[in-house]
Amino acid sequence: KLPYAEPFRIKMVEEIRQSTREEREQWLKEANYNLFNLKSSQVFIDLLTDSGTGAMSDRQWGALMTGDESYAGSRSFEQLQNTVEKITGFKYLLPTHQGRAAENVLFSVLVKEGNVVPGNSHFDTTKGHIEFRKAHAVDCTIDEAFDINDLHPFKGNINLEKLEEIYKSHPKENIPFCLITITCNSSGGQPVSLENMKAVRELSNRYGIPVFFDSARFAENAYFIKKREKGQENRSIKEICKEIFSYGDGMTMSSKKDGLVNIGGFIALNSEETFRKASNFTIIYEGFITYGGMAGRDMAALAVGLDEATEFAYLESRISQVEYLGNKLIEYGIPVQKPIGGHAVFIDSLNFLPNVSRAEYPAQTLGLEIYKEAGIRTVEIGTLLADRDPETRENRYPKLELVRLAIPRRTYTNNHMDYIAAGIKNVYERRDEISKGYKITWEPDLLRHFTVQLEEA
Ligand SMILES: CC1=C(O)/C(=C\N=C(/C)C(=O)O)C(COP(=O)(O)O)=CN1
Numbered sequence: 291k292l293p294y295a296e297p298f299r300i301k302m303v304e305e306i307r308q309s310t311r312e313e314r315e316q317w318l319k320e321a322n323y324n325l326f327n328l329k330s331s332q333v334f335i336d337l338l339t340d341s342g343t344g345a346m347s348d349r350q351w352g353a354l355m356t357g358d359e360s361y362a363g364s365r366s367f368e369q370l371q372n373t374v375e376k377i378t379g380f381k382y383l384l385p386t387h388q389g390r391a392a393e394n395v396l397f398s399v400l401v402k403e404g405n406v407v408p409g410n411s412h413f414d415t416t417k418g419h420i421e422f423r424k425a426h427a428v429d430c431t432i433d434e435a436f437d438i439n440d441l442h443p444f445k446g447n448i449n450l451e452k453l454e455e456i457y458k459s460h461p462k463e464n465i466p467f468c469l470i471t472i473t474c475n476s477s478g479g480q481p482v483s484l485e486n487m488k489a490v491r492e493l494s495n496r497y498g499i500p501v502f503f504d505s506a507r508f509a510e511n512a513y514f515i516k517k518r519e520k521g522q523e524n525r526s527i528k529e530i531c532k533e534i535f536s537y538g539d540g541m542t543m544s545s546k547k548d549g550l551v552n553i554g555g556f557i558a559l560n561s562e563e564t565f566r567k568a569s570n571f572t573i574i575y576e577g578f579i580t581y582g583g584m585a586g587r588d589m590a591a592l593a594v595g596l597d598e599a600t601e602f603a604y605l606e607s608r609i610s611q612v613e614y615l616g617n618k619l620i621e622y623g624i625p626v627q628k629p630i631g632g633h634a635v636f637i638d639s640l641n642f643l644p645n646v647s648r649a650e651y652p653a654q655t656l657g658l659e660i661y662k663e664a665g666i667r668t669v670e671i672g673t674l675l676a677d678r679d680p681e682t683r684e685n686r687y688p689k690l691e692l693v694r695l696a697i698p699r700r701t702y703t704n705n706h707m708d709y710i711a712a713g714i715k716n717v718y719e720r721r722d723e724i725s726k727g728y729k730i731t732w733e734p735d736l737l738r739h740f741t742v743q744l745e746e747a
Contacts, residue, residue, distance in 0.1 A: 294610055297603035298700065301348060308334050314662050322743035323658055323728055325667050334665030335706055337695045340633045341506075342388075342546035342553060344699030347598055350550065350591040357587025362578055366586040369593040370556075377528060377596055378535040380558035382565035384572045387583030388555040389506055389544025390415040391576055396502075396542055396557050398571040399564060400466040401425050408456045409469035409504075410446050411435070411476035414675065416469070416504055416542075418737065427469075428456055435477040436689045438627040438638050443518040444483040445629075446474030446511075448490050457497040468494050471504040472511035472534065476671075478692075479507065479631025481514035484522065484533060491537040501537060506544040508534065510632035513605040527600045540564065547633070550595030550699060554584050604700075612697050614704055618711035624718050627692065634696040637714070639672065643724055648673065650727025650747045653691045656717070659724060660693070664713025668693050674739040 309317075309332065321327035330336065336343065358365035371383045386392040397419045401407065405425035412420065412427040420427045430452035434442040453468065468490060473481045494501050512530040516522050522530060535541065540559025545551050557568060569579045576583035584592075598604055609632055616630030625641035639646075639653040646652040653672035660666050672691035679686050695710065717724075728744040 294603075294606050296607045296700075297601075298347065306334055307331070309665055311662060314665060318658060318662065322731070323654070323746070324742055324744060325657055325661060325669065326740055328661075328667060332665075333661075333667045335702065335710060336667050337634075337697065337710070338667045338669050340547060340696040340698050341544065342551070343701065344550055344552075345701050346550065346552070346591060346595070347700075349598070350594045353590035353594045354587040357585060357590045359586040360580075362580055364580050364586045364589065366589040366593070367580040370589045373593040373596050374556065374558050377531050377600055378541065378558055379532055380535060380540060380560055382559050382562065384557040384565070384568055384576075384579055385582035385584045385589060386555040386557065386572065386576045388546060388553060389504075389542060390419065390555075391583060392542040392544070392555040392557045393419040393504075395568050395571040395575055396540070396564075397423060398575075399567040402466070404464065406456060406460050406465050407467065407469055408448075408453055408465070410448050410471050410474045410482065412469065413471060413475050413504065413506075414737070416471070425466075430456065431474065431477055435474070435480060438478075438625070438636075438690065441628055443481075443514070443629065444486060445477060445480035446472065446482040447486040448482070450486075450489055450493055453490065454493060454497075457493070457499060462498045465497075465499050467500040467502045467539070469502050469504055470538070471506075473507040473514070473632045475506065475633075478627045478636045478690075479510075479633045480629075481511045481518075481632065483519050484515050484530070485519065487534060487537045500539040503535065503538045503541040505541045506547040507633055508541075508543075509548040509599045509605060510609060512600070513602070513609055514632060516602070527602050527605060531600055545592050545595070548596075548599045549592050550599050551588060551592045554588050554592050556582070608697075608699055611702075611704060611707060615695065615697065615707040615710060618707065619714060622711065622715045622718060624714060627690075634694045636671065636690075637693040637695070638690065639693055640691045642718065643721055645722065645725035646727040648687055648691070649685070650729065651744070652727060653693050654744065655724065655727040657693050658728070659717045660714055663717050664709065666695075666710055666713055668695050670694075670739065674742060677736075677738055 317332045401423045403424040408428040410431040417427040432449045434440040435445040545554035616635040625638040627636040639656040643652045653670040657668045676686045676688045729747045732743040
């Protein structure tokens with residue numbers, strides 16, 4: 291048996307440059323200690339997000355050259371529509387400029403004030419588009435998801451008792467749909483099992499509630515099903531994807547993840563009535579229904595990307611690289627969420643920096659230390675992101691205070707992974723010296739983590 295190796299070779303490279311620790315300390319000061327304010331030239335390895343940051347293939351670049359920019363009836367739209375139907379089985383397609391735009395269009399049709407939308411852990415923009423409509427996102431994820439050492443193979447699963455409790459305590463008119471996020475980004479890039487999806491579908495059918503997928507990382511979820519769920523090991527990724535979507539009435543998609551493109555999103559569904567209503571909002575918010583805020587060339591590249599992303603060899607190399615980094619950090623004794631997620635490694639900063647008080651944002655403190663040490667940009671998934679309680683305006687301290695290392699697709703080599711692990715190990719070895727965190731000097735009312743300004747406590 292031979293080890294896996296990338297099913298591609300590199301034909302183009304983009305220079306990245308190192309800097310000095312002094313430069314980085316100065317740049318952080320200028321950035322008000324908010325990593326979103328750094329320029330890309332100030333970052334050596336960028337793990338801020340896997341969203342839209344991956345590499346396209348030569349076939350995708352080729353498709354860009356043949357994009358059909360017709361305002362209506364574009365050939366590129368048809369190519370995309372055929373590919374989406376082949377992979378998901380959904381008949382109707384509405385392109386949008388990215389995932390949150392798909393949420394905006396679909397939720398404009400389905401989500402009303404006072405509604406309840408249960409599911410596993412909703413992503414921030416998804417929750418934002420629900421709460422913006424004065425509805426409530428209810429997290430019904432299994433409890434194991436919040437224990438970073440629990441090795442449950444499908445921590446994205448929905449707790450059926452919690453879900454049925456919601457179905458029993460609200461009239462079905464008040465529950466527009468149940469939303470299954472695959473993989474579940476907010477709980478660590480964890481997958482949902484086919485068995486759980488099937489059970490959610492059957493329970494939802496009993497109560498007459500539709501089921502939708504937030505499908506940003508659906509191909510990675512299919513890979514985990516193939517690798518971890520009994521009876522699935524001999525099925526192709528595409529077969530597993532078809533079964534996944536057979537349990538839903540429709541999907542939203544951020545193509546910037548498992549679409550392998552730098553911009554784009556879409557809605558796909560089976561209900562002609564919902565499609566007609568969503569078409570109106572697409573025209574208002576995104577563009578005519580055969581381009582929806584995407585250029586024809588981007589739809590052409592996306593059609594190729596979806597095909598490439600649902601191939602086992604690509605997924606094996608992508609997810610094995612994330613596991614490689616995660617296992618190296620575990621080897622160094624660094625507390626990370628297990629099992630390792632599909633698109634990112636999540637560091638438990640409460641265990642990493644026990645001397646930093648929660649009021650001084652330990653995850654942000656760790657992210658800043660990693661950048662100072664090695665020029666690596668990460669993102670805080672903790673108190674800053676959790677924001678303040680709308681009534682009391684007090685900080686909401688989440689169970690997990692994480693630093694996410696999101697790995698872009700087909701972008702870095704395992705030498706970069708070794709470098710990342712070594713940089714974090716250096717910080718870990720001097721963790722006892724880190725006892726001061728940061729305090730906020732300015733913050734906006736909404737989604738503060740993007741623009742918050744901090745200073746050393
Ligand atoms: C599960 C999920 C996401 O992870 C997501 C965006 N995620 C980002 C930007 C991330 O850094 O994880 C979005 C929004 O997609 P968008 O960034 O608007 O294309 C929807 N669902």
